[in-house]
Amino acid sequence: MQEDRKLAVLRAIVEDYVSTEEPVGSKALVERHRLGVSPATVRNDMAVLEDEGYITQPHTSAGRVPTDKGYRLFVDRLTTVKAMTTAEKRAISTFLEGAVDLDDVVNRSVRLLSQLTRQVAVVQYPTLSRSTVRHIELVLLSPNRLLAVLILSTGRVEQRLVELAGEITEDELSDLRSRVNRAAMGQTIAAAAQALRDIVPPVDGDTMRSVVEVLVDAMEDHRSDERIAVGGAANLARYGDSFDSAVRPLLEALEEHVVLLKLLGEAQTGGAVTVRIGREGPYEQLSSTSVVATGYGPRDEALATLGIVGPTRMDYPGTMAAVRAVARYVSRILDEG
Amino acid sequence: MQEDRKLAVLRAIVEDYVSTEEPVGSKALVERHRLGVSPATVRNDMAVLEDEGYITQPHTSAGRVPTDKGYRLFVDRLTTVKAMTTAEKRAISTFLEGAVDLDDVVNRSVRLLSQLTRQVAVVQYPTLSRSTVRHIELVLLSPNRLLAVLILSTGRVEQRLVELAGEITEDELSDLRSRVNRAAMGQTIAAAAQALRDIVPPVDGDTMRSVVEVLVDAMEDHRSDERIAVGGAANLARYGDSFDSAVRPLLEALEEHVVLLKLLGEAQTGGAVTVRIGREGPYEQLSSTSVVATGYGPRDEALATLGIVGPTRMDYPGTMAAVRAVARYVSRILDEG
DNA sequence: CATTGGCACTCAGTGCCACTGAGTGCCAGG
DNA sequence: CCTGGCACTCAGTGGCACTGAGTGCCAATG
Numbered sequence: 001m002q003e004d005r006k007l008a009v010l011r012a013i014v015e016d017y018v019s020t021e022e023p024v025g026s027k028a029l030v031e032r033h034r035l036g037v038s039p040a041t042v043r044n045d046m047a048v049l050e051d052e053g054y055i056t057q058p059h060t061s062a063g064r065v066p067t068d069k070g071y072r073l074f075v076d077r078l079t080t081v082k083a084m085t086t087a088e089k090r091a092i093s094t095f096l097e098g099a100v101d102l103d104d105v106v107n108r109s110v111r112l113l114s115q116l117t118r119q120v121a122v123v124q125y126p127t128l129s130r131s132t133v134r135h136i137e138l139v140l141l142s143p144n145r146l147l148a149v150l151i152l153s154t155g156r157v158e159q160r161l162v163e164l165a166g167e168i169t170e171d172e173l174s175d176l177r178s179r180v181n182r183a184a185m186g187q188t189i190a191a192a193a194q195a196l197r198d199i200v201p202p203v204d205g206d207t208m209r210s211v212v213e214v215l216v217d218a219m220e221d222h223r224s225d226e227r228i229a230v231g232g233a234a235n236l237a238r239y240g241d242s243f244d245s246a247v248r249p250l251l252e253a254l255e256e257h258v259v260l261l262k263l264l265g266e267a268q269t270g271g272a273v274t275v276r277i278g279r280e281g282p283y284e285q286l287s288s289t290s291v292v293a294t295g296y297g298p299r300d301e302a303l304a305t306l307g308i309v310g311p312t313r314m315d316y317p318g319t320m321a322a323v324r325a326v327a328r329y330v331s332r333i334l335d336e337g
Numbered sequence: 338m339q340e341d342r343k344l345a346v347l348r349a350i351v352e353d354y355v356s357t358e359e360p361v362g363s364k365a366l367v368e369r370h371r372l373g374v375s376p377a378t379v380r381n382d383m384a385v386l387e388d389e390g391y392i393t394q395p396h397t398s399a400g401r402v403p404t405d406k407g408y409r410l411f412v413d414r415l416t417t418v419k420a421m422t423t424a425e426k427r428a429i430s431t432f433l434e435g436a437v438d439l440d441d442v443v444n445r446s447v448r449l450l451s452q453l454t455r456q457v458a459v460v461q462y463p464t465l466s467r468s469t470v471r472h473i474e475l476v477l478l479s480p481n482r483l484l485a486v487l488i489l490s491t492g493r494v495e496q497r498l499v500e501l502a503g504e505i506t507e508d509e510l511s512d513l514r515s516r517v518n519r520a521a522m523g524q525t526i527a528a529a530a531q532a533l534r535d536i537v538p539p540v541d542g543d544t545m546r547s548v549v550e551v552l553v554d555a556m557e558d559h560r561s562d563e564r565i566a567v568g569g570a571a572n573l574a575r576y577g578d579s580f581d582s583a584v585r586p587l588l589e590a591l592e593e594h595v596v597l598l599k600l601l602g603e604a605q606t607g608g609a610v611t612v613r614i615g616r617e618g619p620y621e622q623l624s625s626t627s628v629v630a631t632g633y634g635p636r637d638e639a640l641a642t643l644g645i646v647g648p649t650r651m652d653y654p655g656t657m658a659a660v661r662a663v664a665r666y667v668s669r670i671l672d673e674g
Numbered sequence: 675c676a677t678t679g680g681c682a683c684t685c686a687g688t689g690c691c692a693c694t695g696a697g698t699g700c701c702a703g704g
Numbered sequence: 705c706c707t708g709g710c711a712c713t714c715a716g717t718g719g720c721a722c723t724g725a726g727t728g729c730c731a732a733t734g
Contacts, residue, residue, distance in 0.1 A: 397712095
């Protein structure tokens with residue numbers, strides 16, 4: 001038996017199953033793909049593939065269906081990267097370039113991704129952790145209350161109220177302002193937090209201490225890391241079959257943003273698209289869904305993750321290409337903005 | 338025939354159908370409800386109710402099912418307001434009181450509402466339009482760039498960057514600051530916008546004009562009016578039957594926040610809960626879904642709307658009670674905060 | 675030794691049929 | 705106006721045979 005042909009058969013099975021949504025048999029296979037051999041031969045190959053765990057039969061006397069392991073092999077070794085057409089590229093580009101601010105970029109990305117893939121799209125907001133401090137502003141609202149505004153390189157703005165123990169004059173405030181800015185400006189937020197802690201004098205720095213505490217708190221407050229946009233849930237309606245078993249847990253997961261973040265997981269940046277298939281993921285209930293995700297961010301730093309969630313039975317090459325393309329364009333937009 | 342009994346029959350049909358999800362027949366009806374008459378009598382009543390359009394038969398030789406018109410009558414005239422138990426009240430109250438800020442209040446409300454009703458909950462963020470200006474802050478970032486911060490009574494904070502044509506000194510700035518605050522503070526945003534426009538001198542007010550323009554723009558920017566939180570979409574999984582026809586358009590609607598806003602529509606405040614049943618709504622595709630909504634806001638001003646979306650076949654009394662209760666408690670929280 | 679054609683076997687899906695039972699409409703009698 | 709009785713309707717169910725796509729195995733072939 002030729003190893004090559006065995007893989008060709010697997011590929012054919014995956015492709016046919018994805019497009020027809022029905023178990024595929026040996027005869028149909030040789031008709032649709034030019035394998036150059038007879039159905040009987042294909043049957044032998046299929047028997048071997050089944051032994052090795054790449055495909056399975058829903059019931060005797062039915063065609064074969066890929067297993068998670070089969071999809072895995074397909075994704076890892078049989079996928080020829082499908083490039084986007086120039087028309088598609090232009091469409092993506094112009095659609096994203098219309099965005100007016102960060103929120104808009106994220107929202108547009110989600111819509112775009114869900115439309116391109118016809119799956120549920122998930123986009124994480126750019127993380128604070130890798131971004132740098134552009135400016136810190138301190139505003140006196142009343143003699144003992146001030147507003148601390150933290151402006152980051154990603155365009156995110158965080159503001160906090162600070163209640164002071166004592167009063168403070170405008171002069172003291174502008175001194176304080178320049179000191180915190182000198183310490184923090186241009187640093188990553190991790191470095192900035194450390195630098196700010198360092199400049200608080202051990203004694204007698206009550207006002208400064210409370211301001212710094214609030215700023216550091218804002219920097220380390222990862223609530224905004226957990227912000228996520230979801231779109232295209234209507235695509236779930238296409239599941240049709242396997243409703244309660246597949247759609248319900250997925251809908252639940254889509255509301256639990258913490259779960260989603262875990263799902264997107266440790267996606268890498270730099271063009272590499274991570275694919276997690278069925279039970280490979282951490283959630284028992286999402287056994288028949290896959291996640292296709294990648295990191296994105298300016299200058300190839302992975303500030304955040306975006307991707308899609310869909311049935312294991314999906315068009316992996318197309319989906320991966322779409323995810324990668326959107327990630328690239330979003331990264332570029334962030335680079336410019 | 339007694340008119341009263343006819344209505345009692347309708348009520349019984351609605352109640353049984355809602356709980357069993359199956360067409361209800363005359364025999365089952367007299368067994369489960371003490372109507373004091375025979376099935377035959379009930380059959381006569383049913384025939385009349387059907388003639389009048391309140392109920393219908395899915396097919397001959399099946400039980401009856403309420404029509405939209407039947408639900409309408411039920412909601413308008415047959416609903417005895419179901420009060421929340423004290424335990425439920427306490428649960429609602431403590432759950433909402435744990436909220437730390439406006440976003441948290443909204444998010445908690447959505448979760449609470451979806452869990453109480455087991456439906457999809459929708460909560461609109463408090464509108465800017467009725468809220469008042471608490472404070473305006475102007476911060477000099479560089480000699481010709483300043484940050485305008487608008488703090489509203491609802492706790493919402495909007496900030497905008499202003500690029501100035503010329504430079505401005507700290508003194509001029511603090512003069513400007515006190516003038517805009519004098520004009521706007523305490524006003525509703527509509528009034529504030531007008532007042533701000535009025536204080537710009539017809540000539541020579543370039544700096545002020547650009548600042549005021551930005552502020553007015555922020556006030557009139559109703560993007561934040563359209564913010565909406567949705568929760569409990571997993572409850573859609575209970576639809577089971579009528580999947581493609583009912584769930585798909587609803588999922589689509591849930592993503593189109595503009596559509597949702599229209600759906601929530603002109604809900605009133607002050608304890609009145611609006612119910613829109615099936616085709617009464619503006620969307621053809623949502624023919625088998627109802628909307629139960631009410632306004633909420635501090636001091637009984639309807640700043641925004643909250644409610645649920647679910648199948649026409651729902652427990653209206655319970656749902657209406659839950660919506661009303663949540664709206665009241667949220668209003669109270671906003672009152673205090 | 676891989677490939678092939680042939681053959682018997684399996685079994686989900688489909689159409690047909692009869693039966694059941696919940697439900698109805700109508701009518702005559704209280 | 706209510707009720708009991710009766711004939712009728714029809715969705716749903718289970719049994720049954722048939723069909724067809726698909727399989728596994730084997731002997732023959734290059």
